[in-house]
Structures are given as C-alpha cells and as structure tokens.
Amino acid sequence: MELPTCASAPFDHAKADVILRSADGVEFRVFTLFLSLASPFFETLFGLPQAPDGASDQEMKDGLAVIAMSEDSKTLDTFLRFCYPSTLAEDPSLDNLTEILSVLAAARKYSLDLIERKVCQALANPKVLETDPLRSFAIARNARLKHETVTAARYNLRQPLIPVLFAEINLITASDLLALVTYHKKCIISVQGLMKDLKWMTDHYGNRNGCNWLSSGAYNDYSGEYCNCGQGTDNRFFPWGSNPVAWWTTYMQEVYELLQDSPSGNTVKTAADRTIQKVRGANCSVCSGRVKENMTEFSDLLALKIDEAIAPIELEMDF
Ligand SMILES: [Zn+2]
Structure with a gap:
C-alpha cells in the first residue's frame, strides 16, 4: 500500500x-x-x-x-x-x-x-445544462431527481432529436431514452404549428406598419437610399400577403428546418444572431442599422411562442 x-x-x-x-x-x-x-x-x-x-x-x-x-x-x-x-x-x-x-x-x-x-x-445550473443537457438528464434520471430530469429534457430540445453517444448513457434504461425521444418528437410537432400559421406574429405587430422593417425595398429618410436586400419569394412566409425582405425569408426557412430537429427558443435566437451578423455585413443602408433591434424583438417573440407551445407537453416517466 x-x-x-x-x-x-x-x-x-x-x-x-x-x-x-x-x-x-x-x-x-x-x-x-x-x-x-x-x-x-x-x-x-x-x-x-x-x-x-x-x-x-x-x-x-x-x-x-x-x-x-x-x-x-x-x-x-x-x-x-x-x-x-x-x-x-x-x-x-x-x-x-x-x-x-x-x-x-x-x-x-x-x-x-x-x-x-x-x-x-x-x-439545475444553466451553465451545466447548456453544455451537457443529455448527460445532466442521465445523471438526474439515474438519481431519480424529477425536477432536474424534466429540466434537463427541456434543455436537450436544443440538441438534435437523435442523440450522439455520451458518457453516461448506461446510467439510464432504454425506456428512459425512449421517453426522452418521444418527448422531443412531440415538442417538434407542437412547434411546427407556429411556422405554418403566422397568426402569433400578425397578432403581435397588428398590421404591416407595425413591422415595416420587414418590407422589402424600404426607404431610408436620412440617407435617401432604398433597401437593396431583395424580396423573399417563399409564400409560406408572407405574413401580410406580400413579399417580405429576402433575408427574413432566409431566416424563416432556416429556422423552419432547425425546429424540425431542435424545437427550442434557443434555436431561433441563435439563428437570429447569425442573421443579424449577415445583414450587417451586407451593409444595406436601411437594414443594417435596425436589424439587431428588430430581429431581437422578433426572435424573442418566436422563442416565447415556442416555450408556450412546448410547456404543456410532458415527459412521460415514473419517478
Ligand atoms: Zn436592406
């Protein structure tokens, strides 16, 4: 010894x-x-x-x-x-x-x-949950900690539906994993509704003038220039029946795809950050100055609606 x-x-x-x-x-x-x-x-x-x-x-x-x-x-x-x-x-x-x-x-x-x-x-520490939701889930489930298990499952919605191999996978049973994946899938289905019907958006902004940053070809009174970002043509995302600015359409298309796998408010907020960087980089005299404020408001709203859509969905698991 x-x-x-x-x-x-x-x-x-x-x-x-x-x-x-x-x-x-x-x-x-x-x-x-x-x-x-x-x-x-x-x-x-x-x-x-x-x-x-x-x-x-x-x-x-x-x-x-x-x-x-x-x-x-x-x-x-x-x-x-x-x-x-x-x-x-x-x-x-x-x-x-x-x-x-x-x-x-x-x-x-x-x-x-x-x-x-x-x-x-x-x-329940957000830092732990953000980096390792699946591992937190396995540990919390193994320890029969209900609240912590549910919270980790919720954070795991930021990740793809099918998990990659992780160190603690053997701490949980196949039934536990199935319950997690089923929960995730139900959240995906629930959130899809938000992308198919933009009523939550039109309700929030009231009318076209309530979100004129969304119009393509908008005019900047100060610089006297028009937005040259182009028009979106995907009519799944025509909240007011006409073509919105192209980069917003691209954002919606991207988010539509991402939410099929990771139905979380975090998904749409991170995608919004990328859009903001891209639009600023394109240097449109109309959009670059206001994209951050408007896209932050918009993605916060969408994230809130996502949270509301997944809130009633339960992780079906006995504790
Ligand atoms: Zn523009």
Missing part, C-alpha cells in the same frame, strides 16, 4: 480531532463537530462510546482515530467542503458532471440532505 498523504487545507488542521482516510490513501484531518452538524450519519458514528485505550482495534495516528472511507479523495474533498462552514471552505463547484454522481451517492449514504439539495442545484 502506498504511504498515506495529507489532504490540503482546511483538512490538514493541527487541532482536528479525527482522521478520515480516503480509498486512495489520502488523510483528511477534520473536526467531528462540523461533520456531526451536517450529517446524522456522522453524528451517530462519532457519538459511539470509545473503547478503553488498548482494548480496541481502532487504528490510531497522532492520538486521533483513523476512519477508513470507501470514497476516493476527490469525492471526499468535495463533500467535506459542503459539510464545513462556508467561512472555512467554500462550496465546491460541481461543473464537472462525473463528480456530481459520486458526491450524490456519498451524500445519500451519509444522509447529507443539504448536500443532496446542493447537488440538485448544481444539476
């Missing part, structure tokens, strides 16, 4: 009253009081009467009891930081998803309810 190494601060305190040794041989010198306050498991463990000196096979080091833990040092470090008061150890970040699972297992084993709540918060 390798020689034990000492954990880093604050788990190397000279006045600590117990040593926890991780599975990989790292010794954490900790205060029983903090652990007892955080966990009924530790409270019971440390409350057990001590055998008289010499009568116990309890391993001792520097006069302190050494308790062998089955967790590795990384997991132990993370959950001990949760147990300690925040003035001594800041809550660790759980951006790393693989860590979440082992910390959650330890939290449950040692009845660390507070940590379980914090792990749930970490799984």
Whole structure:
C-alpha cells in the first residue's frame, strides 16, 4: 500500500480531532463537530462510546482515530467542503458532471440532505445544462431527481432529436431514452404549428406598419437610399400577403428546418444572431442599422411562442 498523504487545507488542521482516510490513501484531518452538524450519519458514528485505550482495534495516528472511507479523495474533498462552514471552505463547484454522481451517492449514504439539495442545484445550473443537457438528464434520471430530469429534457430540445453517444448513457434504461425521444418528437410537432400559421406574429405587430422593417425595398429618410436586400419569394412566409425582405425569408426557412430537429427558443435566437451578423455585413443602408433591434424583438417573440407551445407537453416517466 502506498504511504498515506495529507489532504490540503482546511483538512490538514493541527487541532482536528479525527482522521478520515480516503480509498486512495489520502488523510483528511477534520473536526467531528462540523461533520456531526451536517450529517446524522456522522453524528451517530462519532457519538459511539470509545473503547478503553488498548482494548480496541481502532487504528490510531497522532492520538486521533483513523476512519477508513470507501470514497476516493476527490469525492471526499468535495463533500467535506459542503459539510464545513462556508467561512472555512467554500462550496465546491460541481461543473464537472462525473463528480456530481459520486458526491450524490456519498451524500445519500451519509444522509447529507443539504448536500443532496446542493447537488440538485448544481444539476439545475444553466451553465451545466447548456453544455451537457443529455448527460445532466442521465445523471438526474439515474438519481431519480424529477425536477432536474424534466429540466434537463427541456434543455436537450436544443440538441438534435437523435442523440450522439455520451458518457453516461448506461446510467439510464432504454425506456428512459425512449421517453426522452418521444418527448422531443412531440415538442417538434407542437412547434411546427407556429411556422405554418403566422397568426402569433400578425397578432403581435397588428398590421404591416407595425413591422415595416420587414418590407422589402424600404426607404431610408436620412440617407435617401432604398433597401437593396431583395424580396423573399417563399409564400409560406408572407405574413401580410406580400413579399417580405429576402433575408427574413432566409431566416424563416432556416429556422423552419432547425425546429424540425431542435424545437427550442434557443434555436431561433441563435439563428437570429447569425442573421443579424449577415445583414450587417451586407451593409444595406436601411437594414443594417435596425436589424439587431428588430430581429431581437422578433426572435424573442418566436422563442416565447415556442416555450408556450412546448410547456404543456410532458415527459412521460415514473419517478
Ligand atoms: Zn436592406
């Protein structure tokens, strides 16, 4: 066996009253009081009467009891930081998803309810969800965390319907995956309605003048120039019965395709950002100055309608 190494601060305190040794041989010198306050498991463990000196096979080091833990040092470090008061150890970040699972297992084993709540918060962290919705889904589902599972499924709508292989796929069952894909497909169908009937749009703007940025060949009073962006000819997207400006038609065509796979408000907002860059690059004296404001309003509206369309759809899964 390798020689034990000492954990880093604050788990190397000279006045600590117990040593926890991780599975990989790292010794954490900790205060029983903090652990007892955080966990009924530790409270019971440390409350057990001590055998008289010499009568116990309890391993001792520097006069302190050494308790062998089955967790590795990384997991132990993370959950001990949760147990300690925040003035001594800041809550660790759980951006790393693989860590979440082992910390959650330890939290449950040692009845660390507070940590379980914090792990749930970490799984609901938008940063984690935006980068790894599918992995978050698998972890949350595996841990039977309903709210977190549903939220992750929702974020996963930004991704294609058929997932690519991911590290945690074996944490879930084929039924779980089928439920996720079915949910995704239902959202696609629901959102398609918005692209086929633009009533939500005409209702919002009221009339053609309510969105004159959309008209092709518009005139700029200041520069005295006309928009030269051209007319869109795809009559699926004629909200007022006449040809809109071409780049908006292109945007709608693109979004129509994307929503067949990724039915999320995020999809239409990112596509709008690309359109804004493109239109600005084209340097139309009428459009480039106002495209950002107008397309932001428009894509926010569409994103809102998408959210409304998918809100009633349920992820059918028992918890
Ligand atoms: Zn233009």
